[in-house]
Amino acid sequence: xxxxxxxxxxxxxxxxxxxxxxxxxxxxxxxxxxxxxxxxxxxxxxxxxxxxxxxxxxxxxxxxxxxxxxxxxxxxxxxxxxxxxxxxxxxxxxxxxxxxxxxxxxxxxxxxxxxxxxxxxxxxxxxxxxxxxxxxxxxxxxxxxxxxxxxxxxxxxxxxxxxxxxxxxxxxxxxxxxxxxxxxxxxxxxxxxxxxxxxxxxxxxxxxxxxxxxxxxxxxxxxxxxxxxxxxxxxxxxxxxxxxxxxxxxxxxxxxxxxxxxxxxxxxxxxxxxxxxxxxx
Amino acid sequence: xxxxxxxxxxxxxxxxxxxxxxxxxxxxxxxxxxxxxxxxxxxxxxxxxxxxxxxxxxxxxxxxxxxxxxxxxxxxxxxxxxxxxxxxxxxxxxxxxxxxxxxxxxxxxxxxxxxxxxxxxxxxxxxxxxxxxxxxxxxxxxxxxxxxxxxxxxxxxxxxxxxxxxxxxxxxxxxxxxxxxxxxxxxxxxxxxxxxxxxxxxxxxxxxxxxxxxxxxxxxxxxxxxxxxxxxxxxxxxxxxxxxxxxxxxxxxxxxxxxxxxxxxxxxxxxxxxxxxxxxxxxx
Numbered sequence: 001x002x003x004x005x006x007x008x009x010x011x012x013x014x015x016x017x018x019x020x021x022x023x024x025x026x027x028x029x030x031x032x033x034x035x036x037x038x039x040x041x042x043x044x045x046x047x048x049x050x051x052x053x054x055x056x057x058x059x060x061x062x063x064x065x066x067x068x069x070x071x072x073x074x075x076x077x078x079x080x081x082x083x084x085x086x087x088x089x090x091x092x093x094x095x096x097x098x099x100x101x102x103x104x105x106x107x108x109x110x111x112x113x114x115x116x117x118x119x120x121x122x123x124x125x126x127x128x129x130x131x132x133x134x135x136x137x138x139x140x141x142x143x144x145x146x147x148x149x150x151x152x153x154x155x156x157x158x159x160x161x162x163x164x165x166x167x168x169x170x171x172x173x174x175x176x177x178x179x180x181x182x183x184x185x186x187x188x189x190x191x192x193x194x195x196x197x198x199x200x201x202x203x204x205x206x207x208x209x210x211x212x213x214x215x216x217x218x219x220x221x222x223x224x225x226x227x228x229x230x231x232x233x234x235x236x237x238x239x240x241x242x243x244x245x246x247x248x249x250x251x252x253x254x255x256x257x258x259x260x261x262x263x264x265x266x267x268x269x270x271x272x273x274x275x276x277x278x279x280x281x
Numbered sequence: 282x283x284x285x286x287x288x289x290x291x292x293x294x295x296x297x298x299x300x301x302x303x304x305x306x307x308x309x310x311x312x313x314x315x316x317x318x319x320x321x322x323x324x325x326x327x328x329x330x331x332x333x334x335x336x337x338x339x340x341x342x343x344x345x346x347x348x349x350x351x352x353x354x355x356x357x358x359x360x361x362x363x364x365x366x367x368x369x370x371x372x373x374x375x376x377x378x379x380x381x382x383x384x385x386x387x388x389x390x391x392x393x394x395x396x397x398x399x400x401x402x403x404x405x406x407x408x409x410x411x412x413x414x415x416x417x418x419x420x421x422x423x424x425x426x427x428x429x430x431x432x433x434x435x436x437x438x439x440x441x442x443x444x445x446x447x448x449x450x451x452x453x454x455x456x457x458x459x460x461x462x463x464x465x466x467x468x469x470x471x472x473x474x475x476x477x478x479x480x481x482x483x484x485x486x487x488x489x490x491x492x493x494x495x496x497x498x499x500x501x502x503x504x505x506x507x508x509x510x511x512x513x514x515x516x517x518x519x520x521x522x523x524x525x526x527x528x529x530x531x532x533x534x535x536x537x538x539x540x541x542x543x544x545x546x547x548x549x550x551x552x553x554x555x556x557x558x559x560x561x562x563x564x565x
Contacts, residue, residue: 008318008319009291009292009319009321010288010290010291010292010319010451011290011291011292011293011451012291012292015476037452038454039451039452039453039454039457039483040289040290040451040452040453040476040479040480040483042290042475042476042479042480045475045476045479077382077386079340079380079381079382080381095458098379098381099360100360100361100379100381100382100383101358101360101383102381102382102383102386105358105383105386105387106386138453138454140453140483140486140487140490141458141486141487141490142454143426143454143455143458145454166451166452167291167292167318167319167451167452168316168318168319168425168450168451168452168456169318169319169418169420170317170318170418170422170423170424170425170456171423171424171425172454173318174376174421174423178376178377188292190534190537190538191321191324191537191538191540192296192321192324192537195319195321195324196318196319196321199318199319199420200420202420203420203421205420206420206421207376207421219534244504247474247504248505250474250475251473251474251475251504251505251508252475253475
């Protein structure tokens with residue numbers, strides 16, 4: 001079972017939900033927690049420890065200047081603008097390269113091979129006998145977050161996987177969500193939260209993955225979210241109130257499910273809901 | 282002058298700060314929402330007379346099933362696992378396809394062509410503060426960095442030299458890099474939370490690499506004294522001026538819920554934002 005936590009809007013509490021759900025479930029079974037926000041991975045702040053690092057590399061073109069006749073085919077082919085052929089040399093912009101390998105094939109002089117290029121790493125932390133955290137971390141200045149997310153998910157081993165996605169709905173979120181069995185959508189009960197929730201809900205529909213909503217930082221009146229969810233046929237399974245006490249627990253790197261027993265039960269119930277819905281579909 | 286409001290971590294208050302800056306600045310402005318995955322600037326400054334232009338940001342491989350022999354050469358070279366050969370012919374998963382075109386190079390029967398995909402819309406309109414350019418990335422359309430470039434291009438009409446206020450995306454990847462390229466200043470909104478501080482450090486690394494002029498504002502600064510001091514220390518070490526400190530104030534929630542700039546409510550957060558704007562503009 002793979003559960004992805006997503007939101008559309010940033011800062012709604014995805015990481016908090018992922019961390020609490022993984023912690024609570026790891027009291028009962030083996031859990032792989034995967035940080036799929038490779039731009040800004042934060043789960044390790046809740047589960048500190050010395051990591052084992054697995055570098056993530058991609059292939060980038062290496063041009064044999066003796067064989068290259070500056071014909072320009074590679075520059076014309078590259079859709080990402082990573083190769084520009086000048087009169088006397090070929091310019092390569094690694095931050096534009098998507099590592100598709102097309103230039104190595106299009107070159108009629110066989111002047112292009114590939115070399116490895118580091119773009120980030122997967123940090124693996126054993127939190128307990130039953131909980132392992134896999135953090136996809138993109139090197140600052142790099143852009144291929146999906147490759148790092150893929151690598152982090154490949155490292156993760158257990159049958160139960162919880163993936164914490166990036167904000168937004170673009171390629172990193174698609175990479176974190178496309179193979180999920182269930183998507184939890186975390187929202188805040190504001191017009192901003194609901195506007196972005198609706199975009200993410202559209203993506204889950206397109207991916208044909210069952211989903212449910214968690215409302216975070218509720219001030220009591222969540223009608224905006226409930227009205228949207230009724231229209232979109234999405235169930236709301238958990239509402240977490242706004243609380244300075246919760247904020248303080250989290251800022252100390254703590255978990256509300258560890259600090260307050262009633263929240264341990266709330267996250268267990270959330271998982272029970274996911275399991276029953278998963279069976280039904 | 283172009284100012285981009287960014288944060289690293291999402292939800293720290295970028296749109297609240299950007300909307301307040303716009304509200305407090307007199308004279309015509311250009312507003313740009315570069316958070317194309319989750320655009321909210323237009324909720325605070327609703328645009329009238331909007332023009333919506335479809336945006337074809339990417340190409341996707343299309344395989345003609347009548348010509349395809351199902352040989353699998355395309356599947357072998359695809360690095361994005363976007364092509365799969367079924368019983369009769371190869372099929373492309375448009376969600377995974379990055380439009381690189383490598384499959385077109387190896388198909389022995391020329392069955393593959395690349396087709397333009399409409400990946401979203403660029404929306405321009407008029408607000409009370411001036412033109413607003415925003416965008417809507419369609420669900421499942423992938424890459425948002427190029428769309429950010431298009432939003433910025435349209436916000437830089439040469440006949441208007443009004444200041445441009447950009448509401449940026451979270452993260453440090455391609456949408457962020459596309460947002461901050463060529464701006465005069467980045468205003469980094471952070472808060473005293475462990476995640477926000479961690480993310481701010483990564484954002485500073487990227488912005489430093491791009492030689493950008495950086496300013497910081499601490500939102501909800503009174504939620505943790507210890508982390509507030511950590512942000513101050515980080516900014517001091519990096520030479521980043523802190524231009525504002527906004528207290529936690531439930532009026533901000535009220536403003537967000539009513540989709541108005543918080544600076545239109547008389548409250549402590551609004552006062553702090555006014556002084557932030559004065560300090561920032563005096564330094565620019």
